[in-house]
Amino acid sequence: MNVLSVKNYSKRFFIHHLAREISAFANLNFNLSAGQFLLVSGANGVGKSTLLRCLYRSYRPTCGEALYHSQYGVVDLASLADVDMALLRKQEIGFVTQFLRPRPRITALQLVSEPLLLQGLSAEVAQERAERLLDSFGLKTDLWHAYPTTFSGGEQQKVNLARALIRPHRLLLLDEPTASLDVQARASLHRELARLKTEGVAIMGVFHHPEDVQDLLDNSIELVLESVDREVEHDPNLLVK
Ligand SMILES: Nc1ncnc2c1ncn2[C@@H]1O[C@H](COP(=O)(O)OP(=O)(O)OP(=O)(O)O)[C@@H](O)[C@H]1O
Numbered sequence: 758m759n760v761l762s763v764k765n766y767s768k769r770f771f772i773h774h775l776a777r778e779i780s781a782f783a784n785l786n787f788n789l790s791a792g793q794f795l796l797v798s799g800a801n802g803v804g805k806s807t808l809l810r811c812l813y814r815s816y817r818p819t820c821g822e823a824l825y826h827s828q829y830g831v832v833d834l835a836s837l838a839d840v841d842m843a844l845l846r847k848q849e850i851g852f853v854t855q856f857l858r859p860r861p862r863i864t865a866l867q868l869v870s871e872p873l874l875l876q877g878l879s880a881e882v883a884q885e886r887a888e889r890l891l892d893s894f895g896l897k898t899d900l901w902h903a904y905p906t907t908f909s910g911g912e913q914q915k916v917n918l919a920r921a922l923i924r925p926h927r928l929l930l931l932d933e934p935t936a937s938l939d940v941q942a943r944a945s946l947h948r949e950l951a952r953l954k955t956e957g958v959a960i961m962g963v964f965h966h967p968e969d970v971q972d973l974l975d976n977s978i979e980l981v982l983e984s985v986d987r988e989v990e991h992d993p994n995l996l997v998k
């Protein structure tokens with residue numbers, strides 16, 4: 758079953774102080790089905806994060822469409838009303854970056870169990886599942902009731918992943934979720950992603966260590982820099998404008 762069909766998808770940014778546009782990615786076409794895992798690769802600055810952000814609608818793409826098969830029917834993520842996008846984010850599309858946004862005086866366990874509480878699960882069930890996930894990612898039990906604002910980068914990433922993966926999704930977007938994880942946590946993530954695949958979740962991600970998920974991949978797209986952007990980057994006359 759098809760989950761996502763991306764057609765002629767492009768994103769350009771207007772850089773005001775250069776008074777010109779730069780292209781993040783152009784003319785992308787791909788499909789993603791339920792239970793499939795698509796790797797997005799390419800050099801730094803080629804537009805990988807921007808592509809995921811456009812699909813999650815943190816940015817609007819400049820042109821093209823992203824037809825997404827939601828539980829309510831097919832919608833175009835490129836032009837969907839903000840309020841409908843907010844509902845999809847809440848119910849079926851997840852986005853995990855390498856950064857946690859810790860909130861003051863909210864413990865790791867509270868942060869991880871919160872999505873389940875919002876779905877109406879009991880506090881006991883939510884806490885039990887949160888503990889299981891934090892344990893599987895190897896967060897020290899001493900820290901479960903501590904505030905993640907002071908956690909190390911890797912510890913924050915474990916909380917971030919547990920919070921994101923604890924609730925069900927139809928489409929999961931991952932932007933370098935393993936960048937600062939230790940070996941055990943990377944192995945746990947592999948197990949979780951394998952399980953999500955068998956449950957039919959469509960997964961699309963950028964990976965710092967793509968070899969970690971090699972055996973789970975069904976497809977990959979490699980983004981490449983457009984020559985016109987390279988010219989801009991290397992032309993000092995344009996940059997000092
Ligand atoms: N909000 C923005 N405004 C202007 N330009 C932006 C914005 N976000 C990204 N860009 C530019 O778009 C291009 C692609 O950025 P992006 O972050 O998507 O790259 P990436 O492939 O994820 O790189 P990396 O591997 O370093 O994470 C870059 O040249 C970047 O400077």
Ligand SMILES: [Mg+2]
Nearest residue numbers: 805806807932
């Ligand atoms: Mg990136």
